[in-house]
Amino acid sequence: MNEAATRVLVIDDEPAICELIEAVAESIGFHVTSASSGDEIEAALGGRFDLVVLDLSLGDLDGIELMGRLGSSHRGLPIILVSGADESLITSAGRIAEMHRLRVLATFAKPFSLDLLRTAMSEMRNIGPRVIDPTGPRLLIEEGQLLDPEFLRLVYQPKVSALTGDVIGVEALVRWQHPVKGNVPPSIYVALVEEMNRTADLLDAVMSMAAHDRHRHRALASMPDVSLNISVLDLSDDELPRRAQRILTATAPAEAWTFEVTETAPITDMTPAVSILTRLRLAGFHLAVDDFGTGTSNYERLLVAPFTELKIDRAIINRLDVAAAEPDPMAKSGIDVGHSLNMQVVAEGVETLEQFRLVRDLGCDAIQGYFVATPVPPTQIDEALDTWAENFGASGLAPEDS
Numbered sequence: 001m002n003e004a005a006t007r008v009l010v011i012d013d014e015p016a017i018c019e020l021i022e023a024v025a026e027s028i029g030f031h032v033t034s035a036s037s038g039d040e041i042e043a044a045l046g047g048r049f050d051l052v053v054l055d056l057s058l059g060d061l062d063g064i065e066l067m068g069r070l071g072s073s074h075r076g077l078p079i080i081l082v083s084g085a086d087e088s089l090i091t092s093a094g095r096i097a098e099m100h101r102l103r104v105l106a107t108f109a110k111p112f113s114l115d116l117l118r119t120a121m122s123e124m125r126n127i128g129p130r131v132i133d134p135t136g137p138r139l140l141i142e143e144g145q146l147l148d149p150e151f152l153r154l155v156y157q158p159k160v161s162a163l164t165g166d167v168i169g170v171e172a173l174v175r176w177q178h179p180v181k182g183n184v185p186p187s188i189y190v191a192l193v194e195e196m197n198r199t200a201d202l203l204d205a206v207m208s209m210a211a212h213d214r215h216r217h218r219a220l221a222s223m224p225d226v227s228l229n230i231s232v233l234d235l236s237d238d239e240l241p242r243r244a245q246r247i248l249t250a251t252a253p254a255e256a257w258t259f260e261v262t263e264t265a266p267i268t269d270m271t272p273a274v275s276i277l278t279r280l281r282l283a284g285f286h287l288a289v290d291d292f293g294t295g296t297s298n299y300e301r302l303l304v305a306p307f308t309e310l311k312i313d314r315a316i317i318n319r320l321d322v323a324a325a326e327p328d329p330m331a332k333s334g335i336d337v338g339h340s341l342n343m344q345v346v347a348e349g350v351e352t353l354e355q356f357r358l359v360r361d362l363g364c365d366a367i368q369g370y371f372v373a374t375p376v377p378p379t380q381i382d383e384a385l386d387t388w389a390e391n392f393g394a395s396g397l398a399p400e401d402s
């Protein structure tokens with residue numbers, strides 16, 4: 001076997017379907033393992049793979065349950081779902097997979113076109129650096145290197161006004177980069193940090209780097225807002241509001257920082273979380289609900305905690321049908337909920353002009369996504385914003401000159 005080949009695991013209780021999928025995967029140079037029976041599946045799950053093609057209806061076994069297991073052992077794993085069930089069920093299953101932090105490349109109702117399957121599998125080539133397999137030999141990060149400043153960086157992604165195109169802030173995103181081991185995707189990196197119970201240390205490192213960058217780079221010093229992601233685990237850390245004030249407000253006032261809390265992870269005990277969020281808000285920091293619409297949507301949390309911003313997850317933006325006559329109900333209800341609670345609503349993951357126009361027309365206040373700019377190091381922010389200003393001017397999105 002070619003060591004560099006992508007390893008595909010096909011899980012389907014019908015061996016004939018496995019064979020078909022195998023043929024497609026092999027035709028594009030992938031290495032394939034198939035599993036049909038319960039024992040085969042158990043054995044295969046202990047092996048290594050970069051992509052899973054999963055049938056949702058596995059006879060005695062439960063494909064949905066398997067997604068849960070895959071999500072907790074292989075966060076960020078690319079997956080293709082196939083099923084004999086109807087389209088809407090498969091779409092819901094796709095959402096569940098996203099909730100489990102799997103990366104859904106495509107969903108197919110049987111019978112499906114082998115050409116489309118081939119195209120979906122070929123997506124693996126665009127995924128960039130090989131997704132790291134957390135069950136593999138401890139390739140990953142030794143504990144001593146987990147928070148080593150030598151390997152940690154922040155990149156910044158602009159967020160712009162949907163109406164004027166002006167930059168209103170940037171989001172800081174962590175990058176763990178090793179000269180030999182390469183990049184570990186943040187979804188996997190953060191999961192490791194959580195597993196090792198080091199989220200408070202990561203947050204301190206992120207806050208320090210952001211404060212330092214803001215002090216050092218003019219593009220960030222003049223930025224109205226810089227947002228930082230926090231793990232829900234940090235919301236049981238009583239010391240957080242004090243540390244945030246100490247580390248961050250030396251370079252910019254609390255009002256110029258936002259904390260983003262992901263919506264996908266369940267908060268088991270709301271009371272301490274709400275009190276920490278409230279203390280942060282009282283200190284002047286802004287608070288955003290991140291990834292809204294994918295997780296266990298917890299409206300109660302929105303109502304009881306003083307959030308100022310709601311970020312609609314890119315999975316929802318991605319699914320928008322730009323040609324649809326009716327507004328997408330998920331996107332529309334997120335925007336309405338946000339506005340009724342006086343929050344600024346941001347669309348995440350906007351990749352095209354059509355999506356930009358659509359979410360603006362639906363009422364989003366701000367836009368973030370590759371269409372505007374990808375995350376960049378501090379030294380490249382000015383250039384990214386210049387390019388955006390030009391593109392925005394040429395796109396026909398700018399308000400009429402008057």
Ligand code: C2E
Nearest residue numbers: 173174186187190206229230231349350351368369370371
């Ligand atoms: P997030 O907070 O929702 O961040 C947005 C993610 O979407 C980023 O991925 C960004 O690169 C990606 N993105 C932005 N625009 C587009 C687009 O147009 N299309 C697509 N396909 N993707 C887009 P990234 O940097 O890989 O981060 C993934 C997640 O890791 C973040 O999701 C956040 O939950 C977490 N994360 C990142 N940095 C930190 C951190 O410093 N601390 C903690 N606790 N979590 C972090």
Ligand code: MG
Nearest residue numbers: 171229260290
């Ligand atoms: Mg975020």
Ligand code: MG
Nearest residue numbers: 290291311348
């Ligand atoms: Mg997000």
